[in-house]
Amino acid sequence: MDETQTDLSQNLNDVPSPDNLETESTTPENQIVEDNSPLEIQLGLEEDQLTIVMPTTGRCPIEDWDAVWLMLEKHLEQHQEFPVLNVSVLAQNQLLGGRQLQQLAELLSRHQLQLKRVRTSRRQTAIAAATAGYGVEQESLAKLLADIPIKLEPVKPVNDGTNALYLSQTIRSGVEIRYKGSVVITGDVNPGGVIIADRDIVIWGCLRGVAHAGAEGDRSCRIMALQMQPTQLRIADMVARSSLQTPDHLQPEVAYLAAEGIRLVPATKFSKNYAYAAEQQVWEELPDPMSL
Numbered sequence: 001m002d003e004t005q006t007d008l009s010q011n012l013n014d015v016p017s018p019d020n021l022e023t024e025s026t027t028p029e030n031q032i033v034e035d036n037s038p039l040e041i042q043l044g045l046e047e048d049q050l051t052i053v054m055p056t057t058g059r060c061p062i063e064d065w066d067a068v069w070l071m072l073e074k075h076l077e078q079h080q081e082f083p084v085l086n087v088s089v090l091a092q093n094q095l096l097g098g099r100q101l102q103q104l105a106e107l108l109s110r111h112q113l114q115l116k117r118v119r120t121s122r123r124q125t126a127i128a129a130a131t132a133g134y135g136v137e138q139e140s141l142a143k144l145l146a147d148i149p150i151k152l153e154p155v156k157p158v159n160d161g162t163n164a165l166y167l168s169q170t171i172r173s174g175v176e177i178r179y180k181g182s183v184v185i186t187g188d189v190n191p192g193g194v195i196i197a198d199r200d201i202v203i204w205g206c207l208r209g210v211a212h213a214g215a216e217g218d219r220s221c222r223i224m225a226l227q228m229q230p231t232q233l234r235i236a237d238m239v240a241r242s243s244l245q246t247p248d249h250l251q252p253e254v255a256y257l258a259a260e261g262i263r264l265v266p267a268t269k270f271s272k273n274y275a276y277a278a279e280q281q282v283w284e285e286l287p288d289p290m291s292l
Helices: 065-079 098-109 123-131 141-147 267-273
Strands: 042-046 049-053 086-092 114-120 135-138 165-167 176-179 183-185 194-197 201-207 210-213 223-228 232-235 238-241 253-258 261-266 274-277 282-285
Touching: 065 098, 086 141, 098 114, 098 123, 114 123, 114 141, 123 135, 165 176, 176 183, 183 194, 194 201, 201 210, 210 223, 232 253, 232 261, 238 261, 253 267, 261 267, 267 274
Parallel strands: 049 086, 086 114, 114 135, 165 183, 176 194, 183 201, 194 210, 201 223, 210 232, 253 282
Antiparallel strands: 042 049, 223 253, 232 238, 253 261, 274 282
């Protein structure tokens, strides 16, 4: 059987020791004929994920893991915000053990990113990734080099707030999402989940956790959910806590900032009857034209 098709469920004891990552011998599959990998770690957007492309051992041996770690940390700090959540690592023929994968996942989580997939030509790296619960693709190095995106969409260093972050997932307890623009969640926000956005928040599901819109002080920001049962709502510097009672009729609602504080109104009514008064920095209900 070809090495690239080897069953990863076998020989789990082959996972490399963190202190001895260079014991695997170089095979013909690992010999580089034409190396078009980057000279250092490269970040880019590929479809709906962030792709981390590592150099091959021919470009940058990974004996000094601390140097590689600092290189990646520098890239992440420079970019600060990312419009996606999931991460795929193209590890080439670098030999990564469980300790390195854990450190990588922890670093990514500090930037609201989740390691989902590892592509590698090394069987031991594939076993370590599979053991840690990540998706794995083990292929020949030639195939991995051929698949390096010719032009990854560049990641903007700083988000100016004009772009929204779209996430299709349930935000579970203990998960906190922070973003400099608007946040759109297709899914529920469970109790203990927190969404913090500098602009608006839209929940295409049930909001049961905490939502903070206008985190940098913009009082015109709003929070909308198909079902509004939050633990806490915040808009700019104002805070409102929800009652423990479940409403009789759940419907899409908008939370906005009025002169009296944070208020809720049906979404259909808000879109037609409310306007933002910039001078007062509050939303006001427009008079009913039928009553004039």
